[in-house]
Amino acid sequence: MGNIFKNLFNKKKTEIFFERDMTPDKSKKLYKDVDENIKVFKEYLSDCDDLITREFLVGNPQTPKHRMVIFGIDGLIDKQLVQEEIMKSLMLYARQLPLEHSVGDRFFQLIKEGLLTVVEVKESDNFGEMLLAVLSGDTALFIDKMDRGLILNTRGWERRGVQEPSSEAMVRGPRDGFTETYRVNVALVRRRIKDPNLKVQTIRLGRHTRTDVGVLYIKGIANPSIVEEVLKRLNTIDIDGVLESGYIEQLIVDNWLSLFPQFRRTERPDVVAACLLEGNVVIMCDNTPFALIVPITFYSLFQSAEDYYELWYIASLLRLLRFVAAVLAISAPAFYVAMISYHPGMLPTALALSIAATREGVPFSSTVEALIMMLALEVLREAGVRLPGPIGQTIGIVGGLVVGEAAVRAGIVSPIMVIIIAINAISSFAVPNYSLAISFRLLAFVFLFLASIAGLYGILLGYLGLIAHLVTLKSFGVNYLSPIVWFDIKKMKDMVIRAPLHFMKERPEYTHPVDRQRQPDRGIRREGSGEENAEK
Amino acid sequence: MKLKKFILICLSALSIFCLTGCWDMLDIDNRFFVGNIGLDKAEEGDKIEVTFTFPLVRKIAGGEGGSQGSGSSNIARVSTVADSLHQAIHHIAIRVSRQLFFEHTRVILLGEDLAREGFDWLINFISRNPDINRRGRILVVEGKAKDALAIKNDFETLLALYITDIFQNWTISSRFVEISIDDFMNQMYTTDGDALLPRLSVGKTDVSIGGAAVIKDYKLVGWLSEEETLGINFVMGKVRGGDLTFDEPGQHIPISFGIGKARSRIELLEAGPYPKFKIIEKVELNLTETPLEMKVDSNEKLKSLQKRVEEEVNSIILRAVNKLQKEYGVDLVGFGEYLYRHKPEIWKNYKDNWDDIFPNAEVVVETEVTIRSIGVSM
Numbered sequence: 057m058g059n060i061f062k063n064l065f066n067k068k069k070t071e072i073f074f075e076r077d078m079t080p081d082k083s084k085k086l087y088k089d090v091d092e093n094i095k096v097f098k099e100y101l102s103d104c105d106d107l108i109t110r111e112f113l114v115g116n117p118q119t120p121k122h123r124m125v126i127f128g129i130d131g132l133i134d135k136q137l138v139q140e141e142i143m144k145s146l147m148l149y150a151r152q153l154p155l156e157h158s159v160g161d162r163f164f165q166l167i168k169e170g171l172l173t174v175v176e177v178k179e180s181d182n183f184g185e186m187l188l189a190v191l192s193g194d195t196a197l198f199i200d201k202m203d204r205g206l207i208l209n210t211r212g213w214e215r216r217g218v219q220e221p222s223s224e225a226m227v228r229g230p231r232d233g234f235t236e237t238y239r240v241n242v243a244l245v246r247r248r249i250k251d252p253n254l255k256v257q258t259i260r261l262g263r264h265t266r267t268d269v270g271v272l273y274i275k276g277i278a279n280p281s282i283v284e285e286v287l288k289r290l291n292t293i294d295i296d297g298v299l300e301s302g303y304i305e306q307l308i309v310d311n312w313l314s315l316f317p318q319f320r321r322t323e324r325p326d327v328v329a330a331c332l333l334e335g336n337v338v339i340m341c342d343n344t345p346f347a348l349i350v351p352i353t354f355y356s357l358f359q360s361a362e363d364y365y366e367l368w369y370i371a372s373l374l375r376l377l378r379f380v381a382a383v384l385a386i387s388a389p390a391f392y393v394a395m396i397s398y399h400p401g402m403l404p405t406a407l408a409l410s411i412a413a414t415r416e417g418v419p420f421s422s423t424v425e426a427l428i429m430m431l432a433l434e435v436l437r438e439a440g441v442r443l444p445g446p447i448g449q450t451i452g453i454v455g456g457l458v459v460g461e462a463a464v465r466a467g468i469v470s471p472i473m474v475i476i477i478a479i480n481a482i483s484s485f486a487v488p489n490y491s492l493a494i495s496f497r498l499l500a501f502v503f504l505f506l507a508s509i510a511g512l513y514g515i516l517l518g519y520l521g522l523i524a525h526l527v528t529l530k531s532f533g534v535n536y537l538s539p540i541v542w543f544d545i546k547k548m549k550d551m552v553i554r555a556p557l558h559f560m561k562e563r564p565e566y567t568h569p570v571d572r573q574r575q576p577d578r579g580i581r582r583e584g585s586g587e588e589n590a591e592k
Numbered sequence: 593m594k595l596k597k598f599i600l601i602c603l604s605a606l607s608i609f610c611l612t613g614c615w616d617m618l619d620i621d622n623r624f625f626v627g628n629i630g631l632d633k634a635e636e637g638d639k640i641e642v643t644f645t646f647p648l649v650r651k652i653a654g655g656e657g658g659s660q661g662s663g664s665s666n667i668a669r670v671s672t673v674a675d676s677l678h679q680a681i682h683h684i685a686i687r688v689s690r691q692l693f694f695e696h697t698r699v700i701l702l703g704e705d706l707a708r709e710g711f712d713w714l715i716n717f718i719s720r721n722p723d724i725n726r727r728g729r730i731l732v733v734e735g736k737a738k739d740a741l742a743i744k745n746d747f748e749t750l751l752a753l754y755i756t757d758i759f760q761n762w763t764i765s766s767r768f769v770e771i772s773i774d775d776f777m778n779q780m781y782t783t784d785g786d787a788l789l790p791r792l793s794v795g796k797t798d799v800s801i802g803g804a805a806v807i808k809d810y811k812l813v814g815w816l817s818e819e820e821t822l823g824i825n826f827v828m829g830k831v832r833g834g835d836l837t838f839d840e841p842g843q844h845i846p847i848s849f850g851i852g853k854a855r856s857r858i859e860l861l862e863a864g865p866y867p868k869f870k871i872i873e874k875v876e877l878n879l880t881e882t883p884l885e886m887k888v889d890s891n892e893k894l895k896s897l898q899k900r901v902e903e904e905v906n907s908i909i910l911r912a913v914n915k916l917q918k919e920y921g922v923d924l925v926g927f928g929e930y931l932y933r934h935k936p937e938i939w940k941n942y943k944d945n946w947d948d949i950f951p952n953a954e955v956v957v958e959t960e961v962t963i964r965s966i967g968v969s970m
Contacts, residue, residue, distance in 0.1 A: 422620070
């Protein structure tokens with residue numbers, strides 16, 4: 057697949073300073089003459105009106121002055137920082153130094169080590185690096201008579217604060233969610249795992265976007281071969297831009313034909329931390345609040361962070377409910393249609409009659425009726441997402457209540473069908489993973505089709521096909537239905553039943569962690585730990 | 593390559609739907625749920641008169657269309673005269689607007705005249721037809737089945753549910769035969785045509801189920817009264833409740849008991865040319881009603897009362913069994929089956945002419961009555 061993109065890009069070759077592996081082209085070296093440098097640099101960024109250039113003189117007014125110039129992108133640099141820590145230092149405080157005696161390398165070292173008070177300073181001798189730095193929000197400093205420049209970290213743009221993740225809100229648990237800034241996101245994870253073994257490997261993807269993409273894992277837990285595989289696959293990506301982690305997901309997915317998400321995406325740093333501790337590898341991408349977790353199993357998509365914060369009874373019950381909801385989300389309309397059009401004999405007599413009574417006068421067959429309602433619901437859902445908050449609610453009320461009620465009154469649909477479709481929709485939203493829920497909604501149409509041509513037999517065939525597909529599916533080499541395929545009850549402590557935490561002494565097997573032990577094997581810490589603390 | 597395989601799989605999966613013959617999609621509102629089948633002897637010739645009733649769901653819903661006060665019934669009744677039940681279905685199918693659907697058939701009513709002529713063809717029909725609901729009931733009507741299906745009352749919206757729900761009161765009555773179509777079919781096959789069926793009597797606005805129809809060789813041969821049915825149920829161990837009431841000499845109102853538990857056992861006492869059976873019955877009773885003057889306040893009085901009830905139960909059972917023996921000559925109390933199961937070597941001698949031996953078998957009944965709860969005595 058990489059070749060296709062490569063060929064595509066070779067055809068219309070823009071002037072690009074970066075190689076396929078996204079490292080800057082280092083061949084174009086800086087000149088000694090600052091004017092030459094300015095000229096070249098400005099040429100690169102010609103017609104870029106957001107470029108800020110500031111030339112100034114450094115040194116005692118009496119002595120020969122050193123010419124310097126800084127470049128930055130308006131909006132990306134923190135102007136306050138540039139003023140206070142770079143320009144003030146160089147233009148004001150530098151006068152107190154006997155600069156006239158230092159020339160050449162000594163002067164350069166003095167500036168770098170003694171004057172600039174920004175946190176991160178990097179030397180560079182080529183245009184490629186400097187250019188990329190400036191475009192990333194850093195400030196480039198060129199000094200006259202020097203073939204080296206300095207890259208100063210002055211990144212500071214308008215960013216959204218850390219907010220509660222809207223797609224994964226929960227009652228119990230931390231309220232912070234990822235933002236669009238990569239470094240902030242990594243920091244949110246780091247704050248939870250203060251371990252030098254938490255590794256963050258950043259690469260840049262996208263020929264034009266040069267997006268930071270990080271691979272996070274805990275050394276000593278995560279299986280090195282999985283980390284290697286993730287990095288290998290990321291490096292195959294050659295695309296003009298990576299705007300969201302969804303791009304990465306789709307480009308490195310195992311089976312692109314599958315309806316099922318093979319990555320778990322989350323907005324919650326606590327989920328990322330928990331997965332890292334279980335031996336997963338996390339891919340984070342700049343400009344998106346969604347982190348990707350690999351490898352995953354089908355069951356991990358039914359997990360929610362809250363499961364581990366609440367008592368295990370409640371968590372297990374909720375898990376069970378989610379699985380039931382999943383079945384309903386896939387096959388509730390299909391099952392209803394199958395029952396009333398193929399197997400009404402299986403219904404209790406009273407129920408069969410009341411369903412028949414509600415369908416009396418409905419002009420459509422039950423399949424068409426279900427299809428109309430499901431499509432209407434999808435339209436409503438889509439409309440609700442697009443519209444701003446308050447109007448979205450109105451759409452919900454108008455669409456759900458008014459139109460539904462009116463449709464029933466008008467005799468276009470039967471009330472029981474409205475109930476079934478409502479159950480189907482609500483069930484799909486009870487599945488914690490949105491991508492999975494959307495897949496289920498799509499599958500509901502497939503199952504409806506199967507049920508309408510073959511009744512329960514069709515639904516059964518559908519499930520057989522579904523299971524056959526799931527069994528063959530792999531996420532980074534891990535079987536999608538992992539813990540259940542071999543059916544070992546000991547490995548299913550975190551599936552439908554969320555076992556009490558002190559039973560989950562080992563990390564899940566599907567990640568093949570290097571270190572399987574999660575809790576020391578010395579029984580439940582209850583009275584024992586209390587006494588120890590008391591002694592201390 | 594992969595796509596080719598995928599398309600191939602899709603095509604072969606689709607072909608399944610073309611190859612199967614069971615394309616029976618029909619929406620629920622396009623079916624008539626036949627609730628009752630009534631079978632009578634037709635006026636002319638050998639034909640039968642078949643009556644189907646099915647609810648008109650539009651009227652049950654009570655919405656638009658069906659005004660309840662209009663007097664038209666919620667239930668449609670269609671009759672036809674045909675050579676067979678199967679033919680009747682086809683006769684009626686061309687007269688009604690929707691497909692007849694038999695999986696919800698709850699009640700099959702047999703008219704008395706037809707039942708007396710024999711109905712082995714019905715057994716055949718039911719066993720060959722997978723549509724008929726085996727959990728339904730089959731009853732013999734005292735009179736015409738058609739009349740029973742014309743009953744109108746407001747107990748239930750459906751006549752079929754009304755009739756089948758009466759069977760749920762089995763634990764209060766124990767005076768009729770509780771048998772489903774499935775059980776009946778099994779019995780007909782094992783006994784080759786001998787069974788007891790519940791009897792349905794038609795009133796003005798209601799029906800009642802009580803007593804039993806005695807079926808011998810697929811024919812109705814006679815009836816058992818409610819009390820006799822109770823006696824047979826005692827022997828068969830099928831009594832789950834009900835009441836016993838009898839007059840006490842010298843008292844102006846009878847004494848009533850509620851039946852709690854009843855267990856029975858059959859024993860073979862002698863195996864001469866005619867066997868002698870002993871029926872051991874253990875009954876637990878609750879005292880529910882006595883005359884005010886009568887006080888049960890001592891063990892002796894309780895004992896004498898128990899003795900009195902024992903005699904009464906003995907005679908109820910004996911009368912019922914004797915009726916089956918002498919009048920109908922059909923073994924529906926399970927003596928033959930008892931021998932077959934427990935005394936196979938004795939059964940060997942009897943089995944060839946059991947029909948002659950059974951009426952002459954000697955029967956003794958021994959009842960042990962316990963009155964467990966006498967209520968509050970003043």
